[in-house]
Amino acid sequence: MIEVMHRAGFRNARACQFFDSFLGTTKEALARKYGVQGANFVAYKAS
Amino acid sequence: MSVVCPITLDLEKLKSEVRSIYAKVAENPQGDFHFHRGPVYAARLLGYDAAELGELPAAATASFAGVGNPFLMDSLPAGATVVDIGSGAGMDCLLAARRTGRTGSVVGIDMTDAMLARARASAADAGYVQVRFEKADMTALPLPAESVDVVISNGVINLAPDKEAVFSELYRVVKPGGRLQFADIVVATELSERARNNIDLWTG
Numbered sequence: 001m002i003e004v005m006h007r008a009g010f011r012n013a014r015a016c017q018f019f020d021s022f023l024g025t026t027k028e029a030l031a032r033k034y035g036v037q038g039a040n041f042v043a044y045k046a047s
Numbered sequence: 048m049s050v051v052c053p054i055t056l057d058l059e060k061l062k063s064e065v066r067s068i069y070a071k072v073a074e075n076p077q078g079d080f081h082f083h084r085g086p087v088y089a090a091r092l093l094g095y096d097a098a099e100l101g102e103l104p105a106a107a108t109a110s111f112a113g114v115g116n117p118f119l120m121d122s123l124p125a126g127a128t129v130v131d132i133g134s135g136a137g138m139d140c141l142l143a144a145r146r147t148g149r150t151g152s153v154v155g156i157d158m159t160d161a162m163l164a165r166a167r168a169s170a171a172d173a174g175y176v177q178v179r180f181e182k183a184d185m186t187a188l189p190l191p192a193e194s195v196d197v198v199i200s201n202g203v204i205n206l207a208p209d210k211e212a213v214f215s216e217l218y219r220v221v222k223p224g225g226r227l228q229f230a231d232i233v234v235a236t237e238l239s240e241r242a243r244n245n246i247d248l249w250t251g
Contacts, residue, residue, distance in 0.1 A: 001210070001231065008214035010227065019093055021114040021232075027081045035235025038093070038114030038202065040228070042121070047224040
């Protein structure tokens, strides 16, 4: 995702925080298997 | 890691499945889904303020199905123009409107009719005249170039088969000096071709 944002022209793209969004769902085991999490991202367009 | 969908994936079927799932979430948020929904989840796992969510129309918060919290990264300035990609029932749009105020403008973009109907009703119910919702694909936004201060989104861009096209379009509409602050799904492990062809895994 970071690389895609940079290729589009955005700068300083990064993931800031992570969330265990599938905790307690029927997909929790699958999420753990593939390392699936929610994440916050920021990216900036130059002035 | 791959960011494009397999060439064999039926893109129209994927879009149809996404619309179908989220129409069901809009119409029956208490239904049986593989992902969390609602304000209790948003507060408990994603850091939303439970008291603030309690002040919003229940129709907006009950169908919330985000995966992170765009509001934790940076404040939204008063008067800003904010766009929410995949706005769903409108919860994040209403929260954005509280922050940008009456001089701001919030546009929710979604492709699911049931979600749009719910979001428009919630915004009207809450009296947020500066919020509007538009039906559109996130690769073809009905917005002028360089017109947006902040793009938010929550668990939606992962559903796009062509993420390059999405971010190119976002770059087009964001003003110089503007930014993206959004939440989405990340995967630590490279998925097999078989897994990436499985529409059920795309839609959750």
